[in-house]
């Protein structure tokens with residue numbers, strides 16, 4: 001990724017921060033992002049301290065004007081844009097018959113519309129530049145499965161995966177690669193919130209996962225790097241990185 005410019009949305013913590021750091025290690029100029037200017041800049045500062053090139057830019061991905069500003073910030077700072085990682089996301093849980101309409105809307109706004117908004121703004125830029133580009137959408141294995149009290153999140157993430165296919169098909173003629181990365185359980189604040197409200201714990205997740213553990217932030221960053229690289233003929237694909245969770249139907253390990 002030497003000399004390429006990448007925006008990583010939601011890179012003030014967790015998976016997005018790990019992706020931003022990994023891309024910077026590979027020589028990319030990275031625009032880190034958060035809803036807060038301070039948190040975006042703190043992530044960028046860490047990258048610069050480690051010898052990388054980064055600038056922080058605040059934007060709520062569910063606000064289209066702010067998203068256009070994010071792409072403009074990349075272009076102003078680094079002269080262009082090559083890669084977008086749509087990682088920002090959140091979840092609000094509750095029984096589907098009671099989930100507040102504004103909570104449903106908030107999850108769909110950030111987790112699905114935010115992905116479209118950022119892709120739209122970056123896609124325009126890629127097409128104008130005429131040199132292609134790569135979009136990596138961080139969805140979730142929960143886009144392939146149902147989980148209690150997660151209607152908005154599961155629906156939004158499923159939507160992201162089919163948005164990935166649609167944009168990949170539509171923008172292939174511009175050499176724009178679009179793929180999803182669908183993580184399984186990775187230890188971050190979102191997972192802790194999920195475990196608290198879903199009624200299962202670390203051991204339950206380890207037992208349910210064929211590889212017997214959570215995935216790591218570094219592993220997710222490696223997957224994102226592969227999908228961002230545009231040297232692999234892979235587009236319109238969903239890379240599920242879940243330690244075998246979705247391959248495994250149900251039951252004991254057979255002892």
Ligand SMILES: NC(=O)c1ccc[n+]([C@@H]2O[C@H](COP(=O)([O-])OP(=O)(O)OC[C@H]3O[C@@H](n4cnc5c(N)ncnc54)[C@H](OP(=O)(O)O)[C@@H]3O)[C@@H](O)[C@H]2O)c1
Pocket residue numbers: 009010011012013014015016033034035036039059060061062087088089090110138139140141182183184185186187188189190191
């Ligand atoms: N952890 C897992 O096990 C797991 C599994 C499957 C999928 N995922 C997906 O992976 C992505 C990252 O999750 P994570 O686990 O790393 O969570 P996290 O540590 O909570 O990070 C979420 C990031 O998104 C940012 N963010 C939230 N709402 C935003 C908005 N409206 N606009 C811009 N940025 C926003 C947060 O920044 P600020 O709070 O600073 O604004 C933060 O940087 C999410 O899309 C999540 O659904 C995670």
